[in-house]
Amino acid sequence: MKVQHSDENASSLCQVARDVIQLEAEAVAALAPRIGPDFDRACALLLGCPGRIVVTGMGKSGIIGKKIAATLASTGSPALFLHPAEGSHGDLGMLTRQDVLVALSNSGETAELLAILPLVKRMQVPTVALTGRPESTLARMADVHLDVAVAREACPHNLAPTASTTAALAMGDALAMALLHARGFTMEDFALSHPGGALGRRLLLRVSDLMHAGGRVPRVTPETPLRQAIYEISSKGLGMTAVVDGDGRLLGIFTDGDLRRALDRGAGLLDTPMGQLMHPEPHTIGPQALAAEALALMERHRINGLLIVEDGRLVGALNMHDLLRAGVV
Known part of the structure; x- marks a missing residue:
């Protein structure tokens, strides 16, 4: 019919x-x-x-x-x-x-x-x-x-x-x-029973599997002037740089957004040390955390990157693009 x-x-x-x-x-x-x-x-x-x-x-x-x-x-x-x-x-x-x-x-x-x-x-x-x-x-x-x-x-x-x-x-x-x-x-318990496909990637991958480490992590000291920090941010391509002391302990973060806000305040900032410009309380996560936890943290605080810290020392960096490439998002 x-x-x-x-x-x-x-x-x-x-x-x-x-x-x-x-x-x-x-x-x-x-x-x-x-x-x-x-x-x-x-x-x-x-x-x-x-x-x-x-x-x-x-x-x-x-x-x-x-x-x-x-x-x-x-x-x-x-x-x-x-x-x-x-x-x-x-x-x-x-x-x-x-x-x-x-x-x-x-x-x-x-x-x-x-x-x-x-x-x-x-x-x-x-x-x-x-x-x-x-x-x-x-x-x-x-x-x-x-x-x-x-x-x-x-x-x-x-x-x-x-x-x-x-x-x-x-x-x-x-x-x-x-x-x-x-x-x-827990979320980790859930991950163990969902190892396959996109869900498995989302739940089983850890931050350490995706983070940038070693020389690929952008970092400067508190004494580094803004002009050099800009170069570090650009060369590492993560839209941010960590600020650390001589022992690698994390002191703060400086992002592309912080740069725009600093430049809006006027000229003459390029020689300002990062210790005066950095954000002193960055959001961080440990290397053994699930990548899904990192995603949740970024979404909750509306940020695009995270610094990875272990025992107070900077060990890596991660941004939203890394999560996208891994299929976590």
């Missing part, structure tokens, strides 16, 4: 999209008032789990379950996905008495889930259920039930899982982030 696409149709389709997004946003917002003792109990079970969090669900709920398991695993909570239909044919061997089961089913009556629940109970594996029906079989059999009910699906026939899967995903993310917070999971 050929569909005619007119401006009127386009406007209608855009309105459908807006309505869907609004409905799903309301479904997620409705979850917030439900966060309470049951959520605390679910977190306690998951935090106290000596094994793994095993997530299960059929159909669209299973797809959401896979994403929740992946998010948990990447944020400090070992997790895997168990297909409930395959569970009845041998894959239930993935589950051990040390684990916790997280089961997703909007109806709470999914046959494949209910078929494995008696075995889960026999193993005494705690179960957290996410359903849209607190009175359902799954909700009643679970140790903890989290209510992810929605007023209606975004589907005009109220059939296709849309708002309900969005709500379940949001609740899964809420669990994962609560556990991350409770575990004190």
